[in-house]
Amino acid sequence: MWLPCLLFLLFLHVGSIMNAVPDSSVIQTPANVTVEEGSTLNMQCRFNGDSTKWSIKWYKVKGNEQVELLNSSLIHIFTHLKDKLSNFTLKSVDLKDDGTYLCNVVIDAAFQPLNKGTKVTIIGITDFEVNQTSGPIHEVEGADVTIECRFRTVGRNSSMYVSWDKDGLAVEQANKTGSYRITQNLRAGFASLTLTNATVSDSGLYVCNVGREPRNQTKSSGIASHVVITKRDKQPETDSGSPGAGIGAGIGAGAGGAAGILLLLLLLSVLAWRYKKRAKESTTETEAAATKEAGTHLPLTSRQKELTYASLRFNKKEVEPDAGVIYAEVRTKPKQRAGNSQI
Template identity: 25%
Template sequence: MRGAAMSLSAAASGFVVFLLSVSVVPGQDVWGVTYTSTEICALKGSTVDISCTYGYPSRINDHDTEVEKEIWFTKMNGNEFVDLRTDSEYSGRVEYSCHYKNCTLRITDLRESDSAEYKFRFITNLSTGKYTGSPGVTLSVTDLQVQVSRLLVYESYNWVDLKCHSSCRLPDHLHYVWYKNGQKIWRRTSSFSVYVYPTDSYSCAVEGYEKFPSPPVYAPRVPSVSVSPSGEIVEGSSVNLTCSSDANPTSSYTWYKENGNPDLQPLSKEPQLVFRSIQSSDSGEYYCTAENKLGKKTSNYISINVKYGPKPPSVSVSPSGEIVEGSSVNLTCSSDANPAANYTWYKKNQTLFQGTEGIHHFTSISSEDRGIYHCKSENQYGQIMSSPLSVDVQYAPRVPSVSVSPSGEIVEGSSVTLTCSSDANPAANYTWYKEDEDSPKASGQNFTITYVRPEHSGNYYCEAQNRRGCHNSTLHLTVVAGAGGKLAAAGTITVVLLAIISLSVFLWIRKKRASKEPSDPEERADNREQLRIGQPEEQEDLQYASVHFSTKQADPLYSNIRAGRPLRHMEQQEVIEYAAVSFNRASTAPRTRGQETREDPAALYSTVNRT
């Protein structure tokens, strides 16, 4: 029958084995396998023996039974059982000790991977004589661990509780050995409290088995940080920052970005800080902390420099406000980019400037420089154009251009328009003046005279003005008399000319007679009497060959006047010709404002002089 399970410990040199249950099966003349223990707990690095007894009928069908093969296994390869002696994972660490229906498996230098269910199988000379003991023996390989419970945290050390622990249930009567920084300290209990400094380490072992101590526990070492992928980091790519530290118990990690804020908020509490699509704003200094119950350490900084193409440029003009022709002006273009951008200034499609500063300088800006400007920012990761920048240059009016409409001869009674225009920024205001007059004649580009009269003749000038200055131009206007005016003028001239001719004839006759008078008074008296009483015997024949009236412009009307017949016949005929009598009208020199304007009755035609 099967015996009751019981707990005990079996120890031998180099062994740390704890038998959790034992099965005893009497009788050896039946098919079967009986394991000494069905559960075994062993410490890592120790040696364990797993034993069994087996039985079979000694004679079957008049044939003696003989055992041909004995194996221990944990797994199968297809339908084949894998003998531990041929398993590479146990190479050099496994041996069998089998004799007279007893077989023991010894495994040395136990590893945690050796934890498994072990079974025994034997094969006899009979075709049906094979048997496997199942269930097998469960082996648990454990490591002693120092458990840490934090009690108090100080600036340079922690007050903690240490406990030597195993996943197997260890007997209560065991004694323990403790080590600080590799040196044995006198502690026999499984736990105690102690001050732990960042450089301290502690481990424990079961007394008598000091060769198999627990792994030491210690505060984290200074963490190391790394970035992946290494090399250049481009905006939009995936980037991982990794923090790692040697510590036992395992550290917890926290990531920070250095920004001068004393109350830094953690970015992550994982060993890795992940950027799925890193941005330019993620550039900066990063660090991590590693912490366990024994202490805390901070890493060095790692610098992240994200490369990216230019952001949309900002453009400006300085000085701000109104730009006056002749002043010094700067156009500035700036764009966030890594690496720094190069800049190109354009006016329409014309390239004006290229460089790293992004400043286009006008030493003395002119009206031709006004217009729309653009700036391009570029580096090896991209390029982008700025929004348009309008540059408006203000300047005083240029010398105005003046004209008269209709062009050609200006006839009295017609309508005439004087026009003035000037390039100016801001737009010019226009005022018309007539020389010799103080008050302006009109405001605006156009000055219209609806009914032109001779007194409208003269010099007019237009003044173009804005807040940057003024200029003016002069126009000369001459009015030509109409048909009625010409006839009246011709009649007036005829009367004047006849009067002049009559006066001239009278003076000539008087002179002639005076030359014929006798020298004494009596003779002169007789001659006078004779003249009063009768007519001369012979009448003089007088002819006025040509009389010319000249003005500044030739007038085809009344250009020559001749006597139609002789005035009288004289005894001795004399022919006298007045070759030319010219009448020049008054000068048209410019008059100043305020002087009285006097009309010239002899004016017939006028001209327009454009200045």
């Protein structure tokens, strides 16, 4: 009794759907797509019909199951209601992303137009295209030496790894006594090895290896980075006991830098200032002495009545005269009276 009723209800349901949206359809593109591992997958779903009550969801078919796909850091779904379309983007595809992707459109909460979906095929990458810093790299003891490695990313990068070798051995074994630092960004395809406070024992050939564990794949650039660390030259010792050793050592130590140049310029400025000061003081003293000496001289001549006296003073620093002043008597000829001229 229950079977005829079930068939009747099913017939009514199908009939109502066909009458509701007979002209609705869904077009999903592309029908087939092949992309390389690590690249971006793009698909589009468009709805054709007059209904205003519709929705679109994306699924990935796994056997008899449909797993709904939602927005995430790798998946981006954008639905444009006015144009009745939806775009699907999957970034950095992996081998496990191959399969069938289905755009499911629901119209008036019931009708679902037929859609075959998109068949996706992923091509695996076997060449990681590894490149690293070329050599040789020359440094002195105590410096930090960085070797960079760039490579092609693969899929989700979760299975990728980067390792470093020195002279054919893993860097962890070869540099047991050395100090180093390893950084990497698999998504960006970048890694680096830094030898900190390098010593002569850090010299050698370094190789960056990029691999993937599930497939046991390993790739290197084929060219090692040759690192050469040399000893730092010793600074010559200065004799602190010799005259001027302190100043000479201070200037010599800083001659290679800006501090040494500034110190030398400052010293030269002080010496020039002292020289000018001394020259000025000497000139002032000379002028003062000349002025004082000039003030102590007596008038050379003096006249008293008919006698004229000449004042002679000999002033010598080396020898003092017996008498400070010598007077000489000079007589003048008397004036003649008029009419008594003598012939």
